[in-house]
Amino acid sequence: MDNYTIPHFTWGNFITVAIVLIATYFILRFIKIMLDKADFLGAFQSNVKRIVNSILLVYELIVILILGASFILIHPVFNGLLLGFMAVVAFPHIRKYLSGRIIQFDNVVKIGKRLSFQNKTGQIADTGRLGIKLRTTKGLHFIDYSRLLNEGFTILSGEEVSGLYQLEIAHKAPEERKNYRIILHDLLASAPYIDWTQKPQIVQSNSNPNQFKASVTVKDDNQLHELISLIQERGFSCKLSKK
Amino acid sequence: MENLSIQLSEFYDFLDHTIEDTWSYEQTESYIMALSKGLEKIVGKAVTIGDFSYQQLVSTPSGLLVEGNLPHYVINYLWSEEVKSFLILWRDILFQQHKATIYHVETKADKLSIDGLKSQSKVAILNSKDSLVSFFDEKLKTVNKSKRTIKTALEKWKLEQNPWQIYKEQLQELPIQNKQLQNSYGNLLNSSDYFGDIRGIVQTMIDTIQKEVEKVSTIITKTKGYIEENITEKPGKVVSYLEDVEEQFTPALFSSELTLNLDEKVEALESKVRVPIDTIRGIVQYKEVNFQRLTRQWLDSEILPVVYEMWEIVEKVENGIQMSLVNIRNKALVLSKEDTIVEVEQEDISSSLINFLKRIDNYKAQLDNYEKTIQKRIERNLYVTKLYETDQEFLSIPLTSTINQYRQNQTQIFSEFRNIIKQSKQFIRRLRNTVQNEEILSSSEKIVRFIESRQLSTDGGLYSSIFLTKGYIGESFWVGRKRELNHVAKIIKQWENGFRGAVLISGQRFSGKSLFGELVANRFFPHKSIHVFPNSTININGRKFETSHNLDEALNFIKNQTLNDKYMVWLDNLALWTDVEQSLGENVRSLKRYIDNYSGKLFFMVSVSNWLLAHLENTEDIRSVFQTEINLDRMEEEEIKQAVLIRHGATHKALVDQEGEEITPQGFERIISNIVKVSEGNIGEALNRWAGSIQLSDDDRVQYEGQLQYTLPEFLDADMAIVLSTIMMEKRTNEFRLRKRFGVAFKDKYRGIIQRLIGIGVLKRQIDGWLMLNDSIANEIGKQLETKGFLKFYH
16 A cells, blocks of 8 residues: 555656756746847836846756755665765755855845955955955955855945935025025935935035035945035035934 | 138238239339338238237137137237238348349339339249238147147136237238338339449549540541641741640640549438348348448549549640640741751651550550449449448458558658658757847847837828827726726815815826826816916916916915816926926925915926926925825726727728728737736727727728737846936937036037937937937836836836
């Protein structure tokens, strides 16, 4: 009776499963390449691309799990022990791999971005399965994903990065009846360089009502200087106090 | 007993009479009909006698052995079998006569044989009748030998069930069989006729072919004769003669009429028929035959391929003769122009004709062989009488032909498989080309391609314009937004009861904010709505005010002029209320003040884009003064469908597909569903896409073409994104304003970016020099800007 309830897996089944999974992987890769290079699906292309990318991200994991299960099913006791032993030995690498999947799901760590980890700052030269290679002035550093995840890292460039700056602003020739706080507020509200998802804080000086400290967020360092120029053009003096 | 004797006597007389009568017919058909009718009548009479005896026996109480019943026992228990044998013989005679007639019709049997069969049948039936007649008396005599034999017989029969009912059933089966035989006979005669016609048509085809070749042969012979006579002295005459021959010579075309006739005859054959082919031990043997299918298969396999081969020979011959005539004519022409006659050339002309004649003889021999093959095959197979030959299958196809057919089918299957491979290769090649083409396209080219795909064709004409008209065009075109309208109605009601009246309408480009506001104004505030735009004129109760970009002044005027009345103040697009001197922030603060102070008396309705709203929420906390916000980003699919239908209906044109077929309601649903998905429920985008997909077919029809689906490539860097998000916020702007907003960096950096964006069509310069985002891609740009975090496109 038991023989009918326990699935019977052979090496042949295992190889078949492996071939199917590998073929599927190549098909997915092919689709990804096609979608990256050419526009086939119109308005649906981006959604399909996203789905395919997500599948590919976890596909290796799925393959490992399925093949592992198939391997165990061939001979549960012996193969199970063998696989268990390999898992124990390879556990640190498995952890790095899984951490990598988690990090890559966020789409933040990509080749070309600048990253800071501990005291190392540089550009991401490569992203592998277990870690990244960071090119710094001192050379190429390999940092595994589990360390990145555990100890934290800073992305220094790209759309996700904004710079928070503190500016010291004062009107050069203040007039009596003018409310320069509102004028400054309006100026910053209409300035294209400000990232208004982080609302600027304008603090008026107690000693001088025409002097302000403004905490602003800009998208890019270059645009900070353009912002400062704009403020200065409007009759204010403006300097960077600190980052 | 007396009664029975009388009946039997009458029966026997009837038999005599019927036999004489039946065999007296000279005409075969009359004879057959008489046989058929005779059978039915004899059965009837025999059944009557049997029933009579049966009734006698049944009416006798069981257990009682009555000597008087002995004849009835003989009738039921013994005579029935004999009469059955007689009638089966009669039936078999009928069957054999049918068979013989068909043989005769197909000239497989002569009249003598038929007559001989008839005579023999008569002898047989008379003998059987005599046997039947004497049977009863003899049997009765045997049983009546002694009391003991009588008793033994009676006791034996008493124990046995009376078999008369079974005999009766069997006898009554005979008239049914009779009908079946007659029907089948009729079918076979018809089939025989059709087979005859088919043989005739095939022969006609063969004759036509032979005639054609003969015709060519005659022409060659005559031409050869003429050339030999005239080529030496009058080559010019030969040329004219040959030209005449060429003109008169018309190559024959394979007669499709004959093929059609053949098909017609085959179609006329019966499909499934049950044909009696023999009788064995009194049982008729039937065979199921599908004449139509078998004949078609057999002709396709055995006859037509050979006919086509013959026709190919004809074509070869005719092509050959035409070419020969032309060659000879050209040679003769040359000869006629030359001063000296070249002997060699003359021989050359004659010999080519002689050789051609020899070739024709070879072809003729081939044709004769083919003809013999066809005739042999027809002779062996294409006759109805072949059905009766049980040692071979009717219209069977020999193994070689089957193999050839199988090979042909296999070749067909193989070639279909090859086609599939070929098509797959072509698909992959096209895919590869597409990918290669895509790879070489730059980002700018892809952007231009995207914009072009979204451009509306001018072919749509008035049809498209009804879909593209923005703003309020009347209640009759209004569809949906029931929930939103009910919401506004509720706020208005509350306002009428003294609560704050301020509604914020938000949405993406083309989501219908302006139209919604207009509708609310017309429906709930007829003649009591004030539309406030910068640089326009407000007219309230005869008093006018010229607005600038200062909203405070405009609102102040409105407040002063509407002291006694309740009005709706409609600010369509808050983004317009900014310029170099007047910041938007200041205007928004004024608006907030007026709403706070006067929204009990004036009903404020303000429309703003999602991204500007998000920005103003951060900078001015704008939402706090409004009673409610209504977002119009998405419209229900059903409502969009209605909107399209209403507009389409107003054009009075039929909608057809690319084949010119009118699109079904289901097809229409599918198209709409697709458009709604792609436009994410944005009504304006959906109507634009619909208009872009339509081409004018004629005055009464429009054709759905579908729109090419491309995606806008991700091309925004931080600088471009800042420029585009700024322009989106303002909706329309100019370089002067932008210079003010960007500062000194504008000249060195951002002006160039703007020029580039104009160059690829992302920005459009209007007639007044102002800049706007290209309408056809505005929302796509907004989505990309949201992805990059530069503005909030979605609500």
